[in-house]
Amino acid sequence: MQELETGTLFIKTKKLEETADHESRLSIRLMLNGRQYYRVGNHDHIVTPDNYLVVNQGQYYRTSFHGTTEQEMILVAFQPGFAEGLLHALVTPQDKLLDDPFQSNAQPVQFFEKTYNADPAIGKLFSLLRSLMNKDISLRKEADLDGIYTALLTRLLDVHRITSEEISRLGSVKSSTRAELYRRLSIARDYMDAHLHRRVSVEEAANAACLSPHHFKRIFKQLFGATPHRYHVYRRLESARQLLRHGCLSVGEICHLVGFEDDSSFIRLFRRRFGYTPGCGPPISR
Numbered sequence: 001m002q003e004l005e006t007g008t009l010f011i012k013t014k015k016l017e018e019t020a021d022h023e024s025r026l027s028i029r030l031m032l033n034g035r036q037y038y039r040v041g042n043h044d045h046i047v048t049p050d051n052y053l054v055v056n057q058g059q060y061y062r063t064s065f066h067g068t069t070e071q072e073m074i075l076v077a078f079q080p081g082f083a084e085g086l087l088h089a090l091v092t093p094q095d096k097l098l099d100d101p102f103q104s105n106a107q108p109v110q111f112f113e114k115t116y117n118a119d120p121a122i123g124k125l126f127s128l129l130r131s132l133m134n135k136d137i138s139l140r141k142e143a144d145l146d147g148i149y150t151a152l153l154t155r156l157l158d159v160h161r162i163t164s165e166e167i168s169r170l171g172s173v174k175s176s177t178r179a180e181l182y183r184r185l186s187i188a189r190d191y192m193d194a195h196l197h198r199r200v201s202v203e204e205a206a207n208a209a210c211l212s213p214h215h216f217k218r219i220f221k222q223l224f225g226a227t228p229h230r231y232h233v234y235r236r237l238e239s240a241r242q243l244l245r246h247g248c249l250s251v252g253e254i255c256h257l258v259g260f261e262d263d264s265s266f267i268r269l270f271r272r273r274f275g276y277t278p279g280c281g282p283p284i285s286r
Contacts, residue, residue, distance in 0.1 A: 007077045007149070010133050014071065018064035025077040026057040026109065028152060030126060034071030037194065038063045040113055043187050043208070044194035047073075051115040052122060054156065057083075059113065074126055076152060083109035086153055111160055114186040115193065121155045169223050184209040185223050188216065192232045196239045198259035202228050236260070237273050244278055251278050 007025070016036075029038070030052040038045040039062040040055055047053045055061055057080060065071055087109055125148055132140050163182070170178045188209035192200050205228050206216035220228045236258040243254045252263055260266035270278045 007079065008129050008132075008145070009075050009077070010130065011073045012070055014069065015066040016064050016073070019062050021060045021062055024055045024057070024059050024061055025080065026083055026111075027055050027075050027077040028122065028126075028156065029053045029055065029073070029075040030122075031065075032072035032074060032126075032130065034065060034067045034069075034073075036063060036065040036071075036073055043113070043191065045115055045190045046194040046196075047115060050118050052118065053115050054111045054113060056110055056113055057108065072130075074130060076126075076129070076149060078149060078153060082149065083153055086150060087157065090154070090157070111156065112163065112183055112186055114183075115190050116159060119155065119159065122152060125152050125155075166223065170219060171222070181219060182223065184211060185216075185220055188220070188228070189224065189231070192228070193235060196232075196236050196258060199236075200232055205232070233269065234273060237270055240266070240270065240278065241274065254278070 018037075029036075029047055031047050031049055033049055036047045038047060038053060038055075040053075040059060041061075045053050065073065084107070128148060132143055135143075167175075167178045167182045170181050172178045172181060188205045188211075191208040192205055202217060203213050206213040209216055211219075217228060220226075220231070224231060226234070240254050240258045243249060243257065244251075249257070251267070255263050255266040258266075260269075267277055267279075
């Protein structure tokens with residue numbers, strides 16, 4: 001385990017035993033390789049190289065991971081008040097900044113606690129932080145960490161604004177209702193992503209979202225463009241495709257690892273989804 005003085009933690013190991021509950025700062029967490037399980041509050045999340053997780057200030061979480069090869073986890077935990085100060089500077093007119101330079105009435109910054117799709121801008125900044133871990137400690141101390149953290153948080157604020165476009169797909173009259181529905185649906189989607197090793201029923205996913213099954217099915221499709229059942233089947237098939245690329249397991253073994261009980265139905269669904277059978281590999285372009 002390595003860390004930079006002002007909030008970056010890096011862990012490289014095959015296995016991390018599940019931690020006790022920790023209280024988090026506002027933080028961004030990602031895996032450079034491998035998969036990491038998080039229990040944030042009462043909700044399940046899986047972090048992979050294809051996404052990242054945001055946890056708010058004061059939230060409690062547990063985490064663990066394990067693999068056959070060394071996995072690399074990295075996170076940035078912002079100092080309390082850093083996000084509020086940056087947001088105040090970004091949205092406040094210049095004359096107001098002169099009158100109140102220390103944002104004495106700043107409201108706490110809260111993000112949707114969920115996994116976000118991999119972001120090239122955030123990925124580049126985390127790669128820069130990762131490279132610092134190999135530097136001499138004297139060089140680490142001279143790095144412009146404040147500049148990196150400012151760029152990370154600025155991008156995260158931009159992503160937060162972009163989510164308003166997704167939220168607008170929900171037809172509720174009140175904006176606060178739309179935001180709450182988005183939060184609950186994101187929790188359910190992350191729950192399904194965290195359980196790709198088995199079939200998750202619509203009732204189970206709806207329960208994770210604290211919504212009735214019929215309401216959940218309707219607004220999930222409205223927001224994400226697929227029914228909960230189809231979404232979860234597709235995600236399990238995608239997980240199977242990634243396992244096949246490693247070439248270490250048989251089709252039958254992978255079938256059961258992603259929760260399909262019958263090999264023939266798995267192969268049929270895989271071919272329908274990707275256009276080739278799991279034992280043959282993708283067609284060669286000519």
